[in-house]
Every structure is written in structure tokens, then in C-alpha cells.
Amino acid sequence: MNVGTEWLVDAEGCSPELICRLETLRGLCDEVVRDLDLRVVGEPMWHQFPQPGGVTGLYLLTESHLACHTFPERGIATFNLYCCRPRPAFDWDERLRLLLCATRVSVRVAARASEEWNEQLSSAPEYSALPSIREVSSR
Amino acid sequence: MNVGTEWLVDAEGCSPELICRLETLRGLCDEVVRDLDLRVVGEPMWHQFPQPGGVTGLYLLTESHLACHTFPERGIATFNLYCCRPRPAFDWDERLRLLLCATRVSVRVAARASEEWNEQLSSAPEYSALPSIREVSSR
Numbered sequence: 001m002n003v004g005t006e007w008l009v010d011a012e013g014c015s016p017e018l019i020c021r022l023e024t025l026r027g028l029c030d031e032v033v034r035d036l037d038l039r040v041v042g043e044p045m046w047h048q049f050p051q052p053g054g055v056t057g058l059y060l061l062t063e064s065h066l067a068c069h070t071f072p073e074r075g076i077a078t079f080n081l082y083c084c085r086p087r088p089a090f091d092w093d094e095r096l097r098l099l100l101c102a103t104r105v106s107v108r109v110a111a112r113a114s115e116e117w118n119e120q121l122s123s124a125p126e127y128s129a130l131p132s133i134r135e136v137s138s139r
Numbered sequence: 140m141n142v143g144t145e146w147l148v149d150a151e152g153c154s155p156e157l158i159c160r161l162e163t164l165r166g167l168c169d170e171v172v173r174d175l176d177l178r179v180v181g182e183p184m185w186h187q188f189p190q191p192g193g194v195t196g197l198y199l200l201t202e203s204h205l206a207c208h209t210f211p212e213r214g215i216a217t218f219n220l221y222c223c224r225p226r227p228a229f230d231w232d233e234r235l236r237l238l239l240c241a242t243r244v245s246v247r248v249a250a251r252a253s254e255e256w257n258e259q260l261s262s263a264p265e266y267s268a269l270p271s272i273r274e275v276s277s278r
Binding site: 003006008010012041042045047049056058060062064065067069071074076078080082084106108110112113 | 142145147149151180181184186188195197199201203204206208210213215217219221223245247249251252
């Protein structure tokens with residue numbers, strides 16, 4: 001009983017200057033929304049923290065949510081896109097390298113409440129660690 | 140270069156009636172915030188969709204974010220808690236069984252931008268599928 005797909009995207013080696021720019025990040029998230037034809041509910045929340053100036057953005061979507069967090073002190077930007085409606089993959093790799101000067105982009109995909117679980121009969125709570133890198137493939 | 144931990148929590152077999160109650164879900168999320176001593180920035184966003192009445196909640200946190208989505212037509216509630224500050228684990232299993240009558244709770248843990256990635260030298264984009272269940276353990 002799947003209720004959607006979540007993409008966990010982590011970009012490293014980003015330009016600290018670029019990932020402090022709220023307008024750049026907003027433009028990127030708006031591009032994701034537009035390209036994947038997502039529907040935003042209400043106003044997205046954006047917040048810039050004090051020095052070093054990390055930024056957080058949250059979009060409530062009809063399809064679930066989009067989140068962005070940046071850590072300029074580490075050159076890292078992370079994104080979550082949770083869609084309960086089938087959507088094509090966004091080209092995170094190309095866009096984050098171009099817009100944020102990322103040198104490494106990792107995209108992990110998680111099925112939420114996926115069917116496999118129904119095959120498990122145990123009523124015990126189930127815990128699992130998500131590996132950082134598995135089934136690595138290049139395009 | 141880790142920038143935090145994310146918990147992906149999926150609860151199945153929930154009472155459709157309970158996971159339509161915005162106040163119940165808000166109370167649960169507020170409990171998570173209080174128990175883990177998280178700091179909310181601005182006002183949390185809550186939205187109830189038309190029939191069957193699924194609910195979405197988003198909290199922008201100093202520590203990153205907390206998200207809640209419910210699917211009453213499937214008896215499923217999902218949560219994301221992303222913390223860039225070390226925090227103890229919340230007892231999702233006990234609370235979701237008690238408050239939402241969940242019959243199955245899965246908790247997956249993802250390190251964001253974790254150190255293992257730095258050991259990989261390839262500049263190719265890295266994709267991975269997050270398995271639904273791995274390293275299952277009961278308490």
C-alpha cells in the first residue's frame with residue numbers, strides 16, 4: 001500500500017555564497033514545482049538563519065511536500081521531495097551542479113509505506129538504517 | 140560531513156477517523172517538538188484536504204523540519220523528522236499505536252550528506268534506492 005515516493009537529495013561542495021542566497025534557492029524550488037507540475041498550497045515558508053546564513057524553505061504541496069536546507073559553513077544543500085502522485089524524476093544532478101556549483105550530488109529514493117511491508121507478518125516495530133550509498137549508477 | 144539525521148516514519152492500519160483529526164495530529168507533532176526540545180520557527184502550516192480528509196502539517200525548525208501527511212483512505216500516516224542537531228529517538232512506535240491505533244510502524248533512519256560519501260571519488264551522480272526494510276529488529 002504505497003503512498004508515494006520521496007527523493008532525498010544531498011549536494012556537497014556547493015558555493016557557500018550561492019547557498020546563502022534565498023532568491024537562488026527559491027528560484028530552484030519554484031523550478032522543481034513548475035517542471036513537475038506540482039501544486040502549492042498556501043505560501044511557501046522561507047527562513048534565513050543568522051550567520052553563516054543557512055536557508056530553509058518548506059512548500060506544502062497537494063502532492064505532499066518539498067523542503068530545502070542549506071549549510072553554507074559546510075557547502076551542503078539538501079532537499080526532500082515527497083510526492084504521493086507519480087511524477088517523473090527531476091534532474092537534480094544537473095541543476096544543482098549548475099545553480100549551486102555542487103561537486104557531488106546524491107539522490108536517494110524511498111517508497112513510503114511500500115507494499116513490501118505487507119509481506120512482513122511481525123507486529124514488532126521495524127527499524128532500519130538507510131544506507132548512504134547503494135546501487136550506485138552513473139548516467 | 141554529516142548535516143543531520145532524518146527519521147522516515149510510516150504508520151499503517153491507522154484509524155481513518157483519527158488521522159482525519161487535525162487536532163490529534165497537531166497534538167502529536169507538538170509532543171514531538173516538546174519531547175525532543177525542538178525549536179519552531181514561525182507558525183506551523185496545517186492543511187486539511189477535501190474528502191476523504193487527509194491532513195498535512197509542516198513545521199520549520201531551527202533543527203530543520205517536521206512533516207506529517209495522512210491518507211485516511213488507506214489508514215496510513217507518515218512523518219519526517221529532519222534534525223541537524225543530535226537528538227534522542229522519539230518513541231514513534233508506542234505513540235502512533237496509542238494515538239492513531241496504528242497496527243504497524245516502520246522507522247527508517249537516514250544520515251544526510253554522511254561521511255561515507257567522501258570516500259567515493261567518482262564525480263558521477265549517485266543514485267540509490269532506499270530499501271523499505273533492512274536490518275529489522277524488534278525491541
